[in-house]
Amino acid sequence: MSSDRSPRARRHLDLGFLGGLIGYSLRRAQLAVYQDFFRTFAPVGIRPAQFAVLAVLARNPGLKQTEIAAALGIKRTNFVGLVDTLEKRGLLERRAGQRDRRSSAIHLTEAGRRLVRRLRRMVALHERRITAGFDTTERRQLLAMLQRLASTSPT
Amino acid sequence: MLFRRRGRNLPRKRQHHDVASESAEPIRYGALEHWVGFNLRMAQAATFAAFSRLSKEVGVRPGRFATLMLIGRNPGISQTALSRANGRDKSTLTPVLEDLVQRGLVRRKRTNNDRRAYRLTLTPAGRKLLRQLTACARRHEHKLDRIIGPRDRARFVTILRRIATEI
Numbered sequence: 001m002s003s004d005r006s007p008r009a010r011r012h013l014d015l016g017f018l019g020g021l022i023g024y025s026l027r028r029a030q031l032a033v034y035q036d037f038f039r040t041f042a043p044v045g046i047r048p049a050q051f052a053v054l055a056v057l058a059r060n061p062g063l064k065q066t067e068i069a070a071a072l073g074i075k076r077t078n079f080v081g082l083v084d085t086l087e088k089r090g091l092l093e094r095r096a097g098q099r100d101r102r103s104s105a106i107h108l109t110e111a112g113r114r115l116v117r118r119l120r121r122m123v124a125l126h127e128r129r130i131t132a133g134f135d136t137t138e139r140r141q142l143l144a145m146l147q148r149l150a151s152t153s154p155t
Numbered sequence: 156m157l158f159r160r161r162g163r164n165l166p167r168k169r170q171h172h173d174v175a176s177e178s179a180e181p182i183r184y185g186a187l188e189h190w191v192g193f194n195l196r197m198a199q200a201a202t203f204a205a206f207s208r209l210s211k212e213v214g215v216r217p218g219r220f221a222t223l224m225l226i227g228r229n230p231g232i233s234q235t236a237l238s239r240a241n242g243r244d245k246s247t248l249t250p251v252l253e254d255l256v257q258r259g260l261v262r263r264k265r266t267n268n269d270r271r272a273y274r275l276t277l278t279p280a281g282r283k284l285l286r287q288l289t290a291c292a293r294r295h296e297h298k299l300d301r302i303i304g305p306r307d308r309a310r311f312v313t314i315l316r317r318i319a320t321e322i
Contacts, residue, residue, distance in 0.1 A: 013240050014228040018221060021292065022299040022308065023202050025315035027221075030199040031242045032319045033192050048196070052187065059185035071182040073200045120186065130191050130318055138314065142191060145311050148302050149198035152205050 026149070033130055040126045044119070049074060050086060051119055054108065057092060058116045062105040091115060195318075202299060209291040215284060220292060222251055223277065223285045226261060231274045233266075242319065260284055 018024045037048045046054075052072050057063060063071075069079040083106065086092050091112035094104040108116065131139055187193045207217040225240050226232055232240075238248045252275070255261040260281035263273045277285065303311055 013225075013232075013236065015240070016224045016228040017289075018224055019316075020312060021296050022303060022312060022315075023206055023292070023295060024221060025312045025319070026195070026199045026202060028242050028319040029315040030195050032322045033195055036322050037192055048192075052193065052196075055185060055187050056182065059183040063182070067182065071184075073197060123186075123190065123192070127190055127192060130322060132321070133317070134314070139191070141307070141310070142314050143189070143194055145303055145307060146191075146194040146198040149299065150194065150201045152198075152201040152299070152302060 022149075036129060037126055040122055041119070044115070044122075046115075046119060049078075050082060051123070053082060053086065054091065054112060054116050054119065057106060057108050058113065061107050062095075064103055064105060066103075068106070086112075191318075202295075205298070206291070206295045209295055210288060213284065213287040213291060215288065219251065219255065220285075220288045222248075222255065223260065223281060223288065226275045227277050227282060227285045230276045234273055234275065237275065255281070 034048060037051075041047070041051065049072070053068055053074075056068055056071060060068075065079060065083060066076065068074075069076050074082070083092070083094075087094065090109055092106055092108050094106055096104050131142075134142070184193075203217060206220075210217045210220060221241055222237070225237055229236070229240075234245065234248065234252065238245045241248065252261060252263070256263055258280075259278055262276045262278050262281075264276070266272045266274055300308060
């Protein structure tokens, strides 16, 4: 394995025009960040998407499932299972809606709020690792560009 | 500035909801709004969805593009080198390669000195598909270019690459 990592082995690899693509660079950066996030949160058994849901709920108690899923760009089919898991762990609760389960309002439990506070501290460390070596301006520019891209329409 | 998903998602969501949620307030993202990790994921999800529309036109999943490109540019590449170049672990890559081999796009050849190692090359059909996907990628990239702007492009890619390699 160590010989594979030598600079010579790297130089021999041709990325074609992938290396200069915004789309591909985004994917690679996202993959790396996701892996770091995954490692950071493995001890508490929380995946990135679960964290995002908990964090959004902490700020918006009583949201409906469909609203959270839309806000975070999570497919509804995956979302039901995600909420089920968090509910079973006692981190959130559904409060019955008028019609069906999907319309029920979701709230964090006390345990959920406690966990979010703890996760926030862990995320701060993870964020510092991601942006190590960036100054404030670079960080701001990066965020602005990412936000512009996030509103790309899929057509 | 409030980070919000704009564009196509919002109106669609509105249409989907009925009168009951008309008064719904915009979602507050809290600290998420300022986190690079979260914004990266949202940006990647949106652009990936856009690219997958294009790649579906040629009948392939978007993630296959990089794999085909890397094999096309590095004929005879090993699975280990490919997974490292693509930033994916081997267990994720194996089913992708199975699929590409089964569809006659990639050829796998055992090496002489190590029976477990494979050398990967594209078949003519794989090369043809790669050309089509490359055209898709150029169209897609052109669109992203317009969003980022020529002035910021190089800096943006450099920052992303730094994140991918230094983390």
